[in-house]
Amino acid sequence: MGRVVHYRSFGTPGGEYASECRAAVVTEVPQYLTQEPMDGCPNGTDGEWIASLAVLGPSGTFFDRNVRQDEDSRDGGTWHWPERTD
Ligand SMILES: [Zn+2]
Structure with a gap:
């Protein structure tokens, strides 16, 4: 958290x-x-993590639940760790 x-x-x-x-x-x-396909499995199964987020946008904050992790960060509406240089 x-x-x-x-x-x-x-x-x-x-x-x-x-x-x-x-x-x-x-x-x-x-x-x-x-x-x-992993509905109901423990979070983190097969490296699949979801999280609820408070997203800090330039014109406001919004909240989203059960956001899917995507380290390739190609898909909108996903999260990834920020160490990448993008
Ligand atoms: Zn990023």
């Missing part, structure tokens, strides 16, 4: 806004995974 990660924002479909990294604070680490 309270660790800072990166949240990958959604870009707009037309490309007006690119998907970007946002700082996010972990607010909850759920006990169980919530998405198929």
Whole structure:
């Protein structure tokens, strides 16, 4: 709880806004995974971690629950560790 990660924002479909990294604070680490195919398995099974986040955007903070980890950070709406240089 309270660790800072990166949240990958959604870009707009037309490309007006690119998907970007946002700082996010972990607010909850759920006990169980919530998405198929590992719905109901303990969080962290096969390296699949989800977290609830407070995302710090330039124009406000928003909260999102059960966000999937994606260290490739290609997909919007995922989180990754911030050590990467992006
Ligand atoms: Zn990042």
